Amino acid sequence: MNDGAADDRAPGDDLLDRTLTEVAHLVAAGEVSPVELVERSLRRIEQIAGTNAFISVDSDDALAVARASETMISAGHRIGPLHGVPVALKDNVSVRDKPTTAGSAILADHRPAEDATVTRRLRSAGAIIVGKTNMHEFAWGGTSANPHYGFVTNPWDTGRMPGGSSGGSGVAVATRACFGALGTDTGGSIRLPAALNGITGLRPTIGRVSNAGVIPLAWSMDTVGPMARTAADCAVMFTALAGHDPADAGSADRAGEDYSRDLGAGLDGLRVGIIEGYSLHHVQPAVDKALRAALDVLVAGGARTSEVSIADIEGNISAQLTVEACEPSTYHQRWLRERPDDYGDDVRLLLEAGEMLPATQYLQAQRYRTLLRSQTLAALSRVDLLVCPTLPFTATPLGEVTVEIDPGRPEDMLSAIMQFTGLPSLTGLPAISVPCGFDDAGLPIGMQLIGRPFAESTLLRAAAGFQAGTGFHTAAPRVGRDRAR
Numbered sequence: 001m002n003d004g005a006a007d008d009r010a011p012g013d014d015l016l017d018r019t020l021t022e023v024a025h026l027v028a029a030g031e032v033s034p035v036e037l038v039e040r041s042l043r044r045i046e047q048i049a050g051t052n053a054f055i056s057v058d059s060d061d062a063l064a065v066a067r068a069s070e071t072m073i074s075a076g077h078r079i080g081p082l083h084g085v086p087v088a089l090k091d092n093v094s095v096r097d098k099p100t101t102a103g104s105a106i107l108a109d110h111r112p113a114e115d116a117t118v119t120r121r122l123r124s125a126g127a128i129i130v131g132k133t134n135m136h137e138f139a140w141g142g143t144s145a146n147p148h149y150g151f152v153t154n155p156w157d158t159g160r161m162p163g164g165s166s167g168g169s170g171v172a173v174a175t176r177a178c179f180g181a182l183g184t185d186t187g188g189s190i191r192l193p194a195a196l197n198g199i200t201g202l203r204p205t206i207g208r209v210s211n212a213g214v215i216p217l218a219w220s221m222d223t224v225g226p227m228a229r230t231a232a233d234c235a236v237m238f239t240a241l242a243g244h245d246p247a248d249a250g251s252a253d254r255a256g257e258d259y260s261r262d263l264g265a266g267l268d269g270l271r272v273g274i275i276e277g278y279s280l281h282h283v284q285p286a287v288d289k290a291l292r293a294a295l296d297v298l299v300a301g302g303a304r305t306s307e308v309s310i311a312d313i314e315g316n317i318s319a320q321l322t323v324e325a326c327e328p329s330t331y332h333q334r335w336l337r338e339r340p341d342d343y344g345d346d347v348r349l350l351l352e353a354g355e356m357l358p359a360t361q362y363l364q365a366q367r368y369r370t371l372l373r374s375q376t377l378a379a380l381s382r383v384d385l386l387v388c389p390t391l392p393f394t395a396t397p398l399g400e401v402t403v404e405i406d407p408g409r410p411e412d413m414l415s416a417i418m419q420f421t422g423l424p425s426l427t428g429l430p431a432i433s434v435p436c437g438f439d440d441a442g443l444p445i446g447m448q449l450i451g452r453p454f455a456e457s458t459l460l461r462a463a464a465g466f467q468a469g470t471g472f473h474t475a476a477p478r479v480g481r482d483r484a485r
Helices: 020-028 034-047 059-074 117-124 167-174 191-197 231-241 285-300 313-331 333-338 345-356 359-380 413-417 422-427 456-468
Strands: 054-057 086-090 128-133 180-185 200-203 223-228 271-275 304-308 385-389 402-406 409-412 431-438 444-451
Touching: 020 034, 020 059, 020 231, 034 054, 034 059, 034 086, 034 128, 054 167, 059 128, 086 117, 086 167, 117 128, 117 231, 128 167, 167 180, 167 191, 167 223, 180 191, 180 200, 180 231, 191 200, 191 431, 191 444, 200 231, 200 456, 223 231, 231 431, 231 456, 271 285, 271 359, 285 304, 285 385, 285 431, 285 444, 285 456, 313 333, 313 345, 313 359, 313 413, 313 422, 333 345, 359 385, 359 422, 359 444, 385 456, 402 413, 409 413, 431 456, 444 456
Parallel strands: 086 128, 086 180, 271 304, 271 385
Antiparallel strands: 054 128, 180 223, 200 223, 200 431, 385 444, 402 409, 431 444
16 A cells, blocks of 8 residues: 655654754754654654564663763763764674674574674764664565565555665665664665665775675675765765775775765766666666656756766676575575575575576676676776666565566566666675655655766765755655654
8 A cells, every 4th residue: 555655745753854964963063962863763663663674673772872972962072973863774784782683583593792893883973773674584685575574664655665685774764763774785785775765875885894794695795885865864874884994804995085075066077877778778667757857957967978888788687696696505505404494485595596506607607797897997987977777667566576667578576676786786886876756656766876986975976966956855755754743
């Protein structure tokens, strides 16, 4: 049922409707109490319980940290740019002595001995963790249909899926249950729920954010990233997250930077590449219409568009499925032998399929990745960023395993969901999804921008410029709002 239709005037809590950036400034100025923010966040979490967005909520700890944060502000001491701001973490991100299940029954009793590096960095910036969000089991899926902790539902229409695997984080941000959340992205798991829930989500360059303390899916493509309502919010979170970590062997040896610095530069002069035969190919009509309108906004803001070519882009879905089958199967080898029945059926079948793929297929996929990266970087030498939809379709009904992009022609959901997210995943490039419209049923549509290695500042600038000229990111679903006061 469409009980969450797009409506930025839906009744709600004015404070929770503020962005992360806004409430951070209010806390710093002493105009809003961290305790009040956390209390309101916890109430909203209760109000959206039917979406199954959270696996665990730690009210006592969150309130204790909020009281300490308030005391520090009263004494004139601010820890960092996220001081007193409630956030949520995807449940594959370790929190010391707290449940970290990765959405699986196998890790139901797992209590990590240490925080993940990203958890520690958010705490150091002053953020307050209110809970752990639901997800597709072990991050291996794009719908967040979790058989152990409940199917996550889309707040714009609770009969539809929210995307995955970071579906709970996407729903938590969209419903204003927190001001920002962490997701992880292997094949699209930040960008997909960002698009389907009408929020902003950044997949960083591989190695830009530490994976230490994060339960992996496919190590050569995994990354952690921020999910929030706006590009400006993501920039604040990303500034806290990015930087070298010696605890992660894959961490890039690059210092952090201020990713909010260029947000006000706007769209003027940016060169945007439309990938020939790809960016506007094989999408539902509503997605095509929304992306073309988004391109008009970019041009009106001073960006210039041109076509670019990536000759071998069509092989990206097959290669991504191969890598995402083989690498997780290696990680899960022991549990597959000892506890196969503790997996959900869909994830177990995917892991078992990965064990049957020959090494030659995996190696061919890796060779293809090298080729695709070379061709994509060549295209990016002519433009500043690439543009395409985040998904070729809008949110599908819960439990569906196929989708019709072309009427009367059902396709495999997992393959279709990766149509546009696979390019940056395979090449290790940064990408951001921003809301760019709605279909006739009021379901959100996302635009994906892809950048050069470590050019997150350019992506965030472009996304902020687009959001300055549109209001899609301000719309809110009704779920959790009717009794918000």
